[in-house]
Amino acid sequence: MPYKPLVTSGGVVSEVARYEWAFAYHWHHWSPYVQWIYTACGYLYYNRKKTTTLSCDETLAYDFKAKSPKLATRIVDVVFIFSVVSSAAITVGLGLPAISEAAGYVFNFTPGQNFYYGMILAIALVYFISSYIGLEKGMKNISNWCCYGVIALGVFVLLVGPTRFILDSYLSGVSLTLNNLPRMLLWLDPVGGQSFPQWWTVWDWLYCASFGPFTGLFLARISEGRSLRTITLGVAAGTPIGLFFYNGIMSNYGIYLDSKGILDITGMVAEGNSYAAIVEVLKTLPLSKVAALVFCLVGALFLATTIDSSTFTAANIIEINRPAGKDPSPVHRLVWAILSTVIPLACLLIGADLNVFKSLGVVLALPILICEVIMLWFVIKQLREDYGDMTDVEIRRLFAAKKEE
Secondary structure (H helix, E strand, C coil): CCCCCCCCCCCCCCCCHHHHHHHHHHHHHCCCCCCCHHCCCHHHHHHHCCCCCEEEEEEEEHHHHHHHHHHHHHHHHHHHHHHHHHHHHHHHHHHHHHEEEEEEEEHHCCCCHHHHHHHHHHHHHHHHHHHHHHHHHHHHHHHHHHHHHHHHHHHHHHHHHHHHHHHHHHHHHHHHHHCCHHHHCCCCCCCCCCHHHHHHHHHHHHHHHHHHHHHHHHHHHHHHCCHHHHHHHHHHHHHHHHHHHHHHHHHHHHHHHHCCCCCCCHHHCCCCCHHHHHHHHHHCCCCCCHHHHHHHHHHHHHHHHHHHHHHHHHHHHHHHCCCCCCCCCCHHHHHHHHHHHHHHHHHHHHCCHHHHHHHHHHHHHHHHHHHHHHHHHHHHHHHHHHHCCCCHHHHHHHHHHHHHC
């Protein structure tokens, strides 16, 4: 069923209004509302130095003092681990079909089960090499290559595509979002009952929230020496800027193709051919096979780094007696990597569609969201305990003295 936006005129939605709202909802879905959660996990680990591992169990146990219920905090860790592995599995499940479709176009074949096996093995190989080389040289370099590829593909589409349309769409989306932000945040379409907000807006934010433990704990591990302000600004501002750059260019280009009648993307998505629609968009570009190949490589590297960082985080949580600052066991990371790839592979082989992964994301994110709200409350409480009686100048002097040490 096609989506009807918030604003209508006499019960009829104009095509112009539909596309205008598409610009707005792109900004809305990738705004930094959820990314703030990612900064809440590392304060005790580095600033207070009250925990020795990245275990959420230790973090919550410290805040509950000696009366902390051990069973409850252990359950929290189990939920967090399940969230880490499952969020990575959902990402692989969503990304692998798109990469497969693009690879099939580049090399002229129809991807099937054997290709899925090969893709999983290839991604696993990149992950194993990255893990063997180490966090600094392995994952860091692969992440950099992934960023270079994303920037190159985005700039290429911006330059060879409808540049003015894409840039104008940015401004139109920002203005429409800001003018309607309160309603967009709370609108659930109770009268129309088309479930667009539930299946896209709510799902998108819950999906981002499911990455809270995974991303937050991983950021805590790689952010030693950086200030809380730097991490907060980097996550809450840098993440949306990166998403707006690439997703904005590709989304606005897709809207251009659909609105001008060049490609019926709306119809393809309505028929359940979302992954094929991605390839059809790439086909409209000059040097389309080169662009599709870059898309495949970037997607594979992204999935590899996602599995690498998620397994790194999961292993950090379970190794309670591991010395602070030491990387987790490769064996533990391997076990979590297998789980992160087997789950989406099984879903793909039985023919699960996009809605299956979306439903899984919603189910997983709800308990995680409760834990994350508690974590945010703890961080605010801890900051007030540590710096509530100090002025801004005193805080700056304190951190300046710590840097000199």
